[in-house]
Amino acid sequence: MRIRSNIVLTAAVMAAMAQAGLGADSARETAPVAVRSAPAPVAPVADVPSRRPLMSIMDKVGFAKPLEDAGIQIYGHVEGSYTYNFDDPPSSLSDYALPVGKFIDNPGRVFDVEHDKVLMNQLDLNIERVVDVTKGQFDIGGRVELLYGADARFLHSNGMFDNYDDDVTTSITGGPQNQFDIPQAYFDLAVPVGNGLRIRVGKFTFFKQHDPNASVFYSHSFTFGAALPFTLTGAFGTYVINEQLSVDGGFSRGWDQSIDDNNDAIDVFGRARYAVNDDLLLTFAAIAGPEQDGDNDNWRVAADLTVTYKLGDTTTLLADVVYGWQANATGGGGDAYWYGVSLYAIQELNKSVSAAARLEWYRDEGGYTTGLDQTLYEATVGLTIKPFPTDKYLQHLKIRPEVRVDYSDENYFDGFSRQVQFTAAVDAVFNF
Template sequence: MKLTKLALVAALACGTFAGNAFADQSNDIQLVSCCEEASCDCGEPACGCEMPSFGCDMGCDGGCDSCCDSGCGIGALDCLTGDCCLGDPYTLFGELDNGWSMGGWASLGYHSAALPIFNDRPDELNLHQAWLYAEKAIDTSCGFDIGGRIDYLYGIDAQNTQAFGTDPRGWDNGWDNGEYGHALPQAYLEAGYGDLSVKVGHFYTIIGWEVVPATGNFFYSHAYTFNYSEPFTHTGALATYNASDDVTVWGGYTMGWDSGFDDNGDAFLGGISLGLTDDLNLIYATTIGQFGRNAFNGDEQGYMHSIVADYAVTDSLQYIIQSDLLSTEDGAGVDARNTFGINQYLIKTLSDCWAVGGRFEWYNNEGIDFGNGATAENDIYALTLGVNHRPHANVTIRPEIRWDWDDDQVVGLQDGEDQTTFGIDTVFTF
């Protein structure tokens, strides 16, 4: 590797030492105040710092008070002694008139080897996502309300989130700039009354645990299941009903998968979220019908579901297990895609500034072309270990190391049947 590229990686990790918050798209990691767990009464830390879980037994003088009395430190040593002062996040736009707000983020990353999923431009400093959004969240506590949201994305991730399902059509499908591109992944209106709301337009899927926005994921890289077996966006109408504090139900109609405002099929999208206990949440989400008119002999139809269980093992340890099933046929009634995957995540929050996590995936595939003509059945495995460091409320640094291997055949990995990949990115929010 060239020295200049190593310097870019070092600058990315160290030169950007100033802040992030996990974003607005879900999957946020719940950070735990160790001081609240301790038997002593520290009070509320004025600087907003938290003591790491392994320091709970140090007592007030060794944790809370040491941080808030001594001010905010910088670096891993300070965090290990309990000093973790994120401060308040900065906003570029903030709240606008009539309840509208604007914001965004920028994600820059480097990965040492190509993966057949999103991170396919190796050994370069990449602008993955330069993101802007405008949103009016609805508030139905006093009755009827109307709002909406629009998102704009520029970067190398844009081509994966355009309306490629109707290629070469699609309202943003041709907005490419070499390996970079532009996308409008969301543009919808939402109306609600009481516990019921309806979203109409172009919006993200409710399927799966990982999401497109960098701010909604713990890891820099993505799972095979996310990329090959799940839709990213839908166009149509989706209703959400909050039946109780523990039960949410979704149901609606979409024009296939990953289309803009072009007809790409007719499908049902729905699911249910159940808070089974205070610590365990279960989500079942499904889409059934015609997923696309542009491939697989002009018609792909079938069934897909994702089941996600999210369990708080302790106040600082989160375990997620996800199972996805996809089964489709083409226009001639021949099997098109048959996949099954199990993803497991274990995430440990050490403090407001530090978290560590692991992801293990088993992905069984029939019919997916990984870009090398290989479509026979195979089993792919991937293990990812990563760290999230938040030196400031507006910055997250996410280094990771990932191992991919395939026991059946080559699937397009750079080194053949197995591959080790180092990756790191920094996400700035504003």
């Protein structure tokens, strides 16, 4: 099994890597009733209306109302980006190939790994029916998410559209720049037990989100790529205990495993959300089980704690703490540890613009998640701009420029020749 990491190294190292990261719910994930009034750490400006452009267009031909009456929503987004690395790195990702000695442009990143190249990151389409556990009756729903673009290279799970991943001689994960994936495909069942139980079965995101709407920045933190899985395939239940507390718990085939599995074991995972009050939300999530290829015995444990605090009407603060441990990580009995902290501050300036800052510290003992024993730091500042906040359709467009500086206590950047990396980037997201 590959730890899907955004800490990108040489081709030989990257072939064994995978990704994981920041534990935040998707912008489209319906939170349990207990936490719906809690602050939203990822919303830099006012939320968009429930009916997006695609459903509005469908309404003109009479399709939207029958779908909405059945509780079905069809929606999506498209994202494009550009990143510039001021180091002018030694190679282009298009030339990235074995043998070792070729380097990617922007080490330490997930989706923004290319320098001086325009990307079509995501063309994403969702068909979803959200179940309502508060009605006290059985209800069936689910979601299918289809994704095409450059980001799909990093999202493939084991056995699902990962046929390119074995050919690392072609590119960072093999194959063309734009690829296809199905990040989520699951069924939901509402069960009238107590306050209402939701059971989800299939492939889903749980700990972190690839949806650009789930972040205030285009680039992602180091901890986003080194601590937790992208997707899980299995089952879990969500139960609302009271108006403040909800819990999730379930099992899966393993980190980023789906149609195929890298061992014969399962893992268990869970989460608790506690809304202390209208301003403060605590979320703790963890996963544990054997995750290494062909290994049913040596466990991996990872945990994520987020604290979100709404300071007044326009300011949101967030702290994200991650920790991971892998038993017998090297095959010689040695264990691996990785842990880090990310701090966010989001300030809404007006209905069109918000500003955000992120500071991060990440430690990789022994280099299990990055391939290099190192301590990483990063600082990012950026804006979220909605240039047409009142237009019926263009209000769903947002543009996010940012500048970022990365630092390692080892020579990690620019072909393992520098300790500092400085980039500027911009992405545009249109939700339809």
